[in-house]
Amino acid sequence: MPEPLDGFLLAAGLGTRMGALSACLPKPAWTLRGKPLLQWGAEALRRSGAARLGCNAHLLPERLRAVAGGIEVFDEPRLLGSAGGLLHVRGRVASELLVWNADIWAEDPPFDLLRERHREARATLTWLLIPHPGGPWNPVWMDHEGRVLPKGVSGPWGPYHFTGAAAWSPEALALLPEGPSEVNDLRPRLPFHHGVVVEPFPWREVGTPQALLEAAADLAPDAEGCLPGCYLHPTARPAGRLARCVLGPRAAPPSAVTDADALWFEEGGNQVRLGL
Missing domain, CATH: 3.90.550.10 (Spore Coat Polysaccharide Biosynthesis Protein SpsA; Chain A)
Known part of the structure; x- marks a missing residue:
């Protein structure tokens, strides 16, 4: 039982x-x-x-x-x-x-x-x-x-x-x-x-991308919110020039990228980018 x-x-x-x-x-x-x-x-x-x-x-x-x-x-x-x-x-x-x-x-x-x-x-x-x-x-x-x-x-x-x-x-x-x-x-x-x-x-x-970005900035400025205006998952590796981006699990954007309003994450060994 x-x-x-x-x-x-x-x-x-x-x-x-x-x-x-x-x-x-x-x-x-x-x-x-x-x-x-x-x-x-x-x-x-x-x-x-x-x-x-x-x-x-x-x-x-x-x-x-x-x-x-x-x-x-x-x-x-x-x-x-x-x-x-x-x-x-x-x-x-x-x-x-x-x-x-x-x-x-x-x-x-x-x-x-x-x-x-x-x-x-x-x-x-x-x-x-x-x-x-x-x-x-x-x-x-x-x-x-x-x-x-x-x-x-x-x-x-x-x-x-x-x-x-x-x-x-x-x-x-x-x-x-x-x-x-x-x-x-x-x-x-x-x-x-x-x-x-x-x-x-x-x-x-925390029910929308904007709510997640705001929560990261307000509650975790030294962790998920340490890149101003963005969210960084603990496994993400930030690079490039990013604004209002969410870097999800194992995200690793190219170092030369300039991007905004996007989600990055790793899937099957590939970096995936989706618009927010």
């Missing part, structure tokens, strides 16, 4: 918003400060006591598996969606499952508090929320009892922003239909969808 899991990282997707970058790595395998995004989330979960972790994989699963040390990887050839991806672990959760979106970088998400409030409320599903920062993200509203309201419905508490951290009870996982499903479709069936609001903490979504 497989051991129960304590945490799960949602790491499957088509990588559409990453554009050309998805030709060489899935989003959670891109690094910041030398550490894949997948492992940033995994380490935060482990610090909260979530010892046994899993993740799902769709795009280039072998490359995600290569950076998934200590994480059980569930291949997902057919995408199952933001809720359906948890079908992999249904029946393997003893109390609650802490869940994290693996394309997010954050320092110390308060998983301990999330777990504590989830248990106190005896909730079916609990989301970790922060005050809405503005921008394109859908606002989340709650009623006076701390229940998260349906998408598009405003209430007395809010607006808030969902951070990507959630606690799922076995009861919630049991409600998952077979096949693909989305969290917003499941929410009306949950007996108690709870929200826990915390102060903003260092957090950013």
